[in-house]
Amino acid sequence: MIDELKAAGPERAEDVGVDIAVRTIKAVQPHCDGVHIMAIKATHRLGEIITRAEVG
Amino acid sequence: MSREPRRLKNVLEQGQFAVTIEYNPPKGTNISAVLENAKQLVGRVHGVNVTDNTAAVVRAGSLPVCRLLYELGHDPVMQMTCRDRNRIAIQSDLMGASMLGIRNILCLTGDYPTVGDHKEAKPVYDLDSVQVMQLVQGLNNGRDFAGNKLDGATEFTIGAAVTPEADPLGPMLAKFEVKVKAGAQFFQTQAIYHPEQFASFMKTVRPFKVKVLAGILVLRNAKMAEFMNAHILVCQSPRR
Numbered sequence: 001m002i003d004e005l006k007a008a009g010p011e012r013a014e015d016v017g018v019d020i021a022v023r024t025i026k027a028v029q030p031h032c033d034g035v036h037i038m039a040i041k042a043t044h045r046l047g048e049i050i051t052r053a054e055v056g
Numbered sequence: 057m058s059r060e061p062r063r064l065k066n067v068l069e070q071g072q073f074a075v076t077i078e079y080n081p082p083k084g085t086n087i088s089a090v091l092e093n094a095k096q097l098v099g100r101v102h103g104v105n106v107t108d109n110t111a112a113v114v115r116a117g118s119l120p121v122c123r124l125l126y127e128l129g130h131d132p133v134m135q136m137t138c139r140d141r142n143r144i145a146i147q148s149d150l151m152g153a154s155m156l157g158i159r160n161i162l163c164l165t166g167d168y169p170t171v172g173d174h175k176e177a178k179p180v181y182d183l184d185s186v187q188v189m190q191l192v193q194g195l196n197n198g199r200d201f202a203g204n205k206l207d208g209a210t211e212f213t214i215g216a217a218v219t220p221e222a223d224p225l226g227p228m229l230a231k232f233e234v235k236v237k238a239g240a241q242f243f244q245t246q247a248i249y250h251p252e253q254f255a256s257f258m259k260t261v262r263p264f265k266v267k268v269l270a271g272i273l274v275l276r277n278a279k280m281a282e283f284m285n286a287h288i289l290v291c292q293s294p295r296r
Contacts, residue, residue, distance in 0.1 A: 001249065002285075005278035013277040021274045027251035031258040034067075034074030034269040036105070036244040042274045043093045046077055047100070049274065056075045056100040 018045050018052075025053040061131040064103035064160055065213040068242060068267045076103035076133060076244065076269060079125075081116035091124060098129040103160060105133040105244070109140060112172025119149060123156045133215060133244075134158050137166025142182040143191065143201050150195055154210040162215040162244060163188040189214050189238035216240035218268075220257035221250060229260060236264050247273035247284070 001020055008016040025035050035055065039046050050056040067074045077097065079090050094104065104125050106118040122132035134153055136146065150161065163185045169177040183191065191201045198209035216235040222228040232243070248254045248270045258268065275281045 001275065002278050002281045005275060005281055010277065017275040017277070017280075021272050024248060024251060024272055025270075028248055028254055028270040028272075029073065031251075031255045032270045033071075033242075033267040034076065034102070035272050036076045036078065036269040037272045037274065038078045038247065039274040040080070040276075040280075042276055043077075043079065043090075045274060046093070047096055049272075050075060050097075050100055055073060 014042060014045070017042070018049055021049050022052045025049070025055060029055070061126065061129050062102065063213075064131045064133065065241075067102040072102075074102045074267070074269060075100070076105060077101050078105040078107065079121065080107045080110055081118065081121045083113070083115050085116065087116070087121065087124060090121065091128065094125055094128055094130060102131065103133045104130045105135055105162060108135040108137045108164070108166070109172070110135075110167070112139065112167045112169045112174070112177070114172070114174055119153050119156070119158070122153065122158050126157045131160065132158055133160040133162050135162045135164055136188060137164045138181050138183050138185060138188060139166030139169065139179050142180050146183065146188060147191065147195065147200055150192065150210060150212070151206075154195075154212065159211055159213060160215060161192055161212045162217065163192065163240075164217055185216065186234055186238045189216065189235060189240055193239040213241050214239045215242050215244060217246065218243045219246040220248065220254050221246070225257070232261060233264070236266055240266060242267040242269065244269045245271040247271045
């Protein structure tokens with residue numbers, strides 16, 4: 001994850017962080033009852049994450 | 057009067073996949089950014105946590121922000137730490153929260169003041185998170201922590217935290233069971249970085265009749281991930 005974020009560079013790092021969050025939601029979904037999304041200083045991306053992860 | 061939101065408890069009981077999000081109250085009185093964002097998510101999430109001076113950094117209180125989110129149509133999850141209040145203040149705040157429509161409490165011990173921005177603050181820790189869960193159970197049953205009868209009980213759904221990627225996991229599993237026995241009905245986990253490890257954790261805890269929501273931390277840059285590695289010792293963001 002750290003390498004992915006570094007490779008993205010400062011301008012694209014947050015987008016990659018969002019990609020990782022979406023990917024992680026999809027990976028854990030079969031195993032649990034829900035997700036708790038913590039988007040510190042990135043709450044403006046919450047709607048997009050929920051849409052792309054298809055959970056709301 | 058506020059419109060009654062769909063409650064997180066019902067979503068979980070009905071077996072629907074729940075989505076909760078989290079806001080830090082502002083450091084100050086300007087709540088507009090939180091409310092503007094939250095407005096756009098009404099009906100898309102099932103619960104909204106409001107932190108309680110998280111990382112021991114002074115911010116506006118959790119309860120008033122919970123109430124404002126409730127008025128928007130959200131079902132707030134009020135986070136309650138043991139760092140800043142004794143058992144009298146905790147019970148008083150919880151009864152007040154119940155009056156204001158708050159129905160979910162996440163019981164946390166809270167970070168020590170030395171990690172925050174008022175390092176000289178005196179910590180309270182009169183109770184720990186497990187004792188607060190027991191206390192909430194009592195309030196739900198119409199009794200205070202000393203056993204005195206209340207004129208009106210609270211109706212809280214009790215939440216707790218867990219770290220599925222703790223190493224070693226054994227002590228964390230023991231604490232999980234203690235929290236279930238203390239009344240925890242749902243768990244919100246610390247950030248998950250290894251879904252396969254989380255799947256294994258879930259197999260272990262499935263016999264407990266509680267709901268588990270996986271914590272998803274949005275990493276904004278490599279520096280943030282490295283900070284988490286360095287300072288949140290139980291959660292290691294993988295290099296790959």
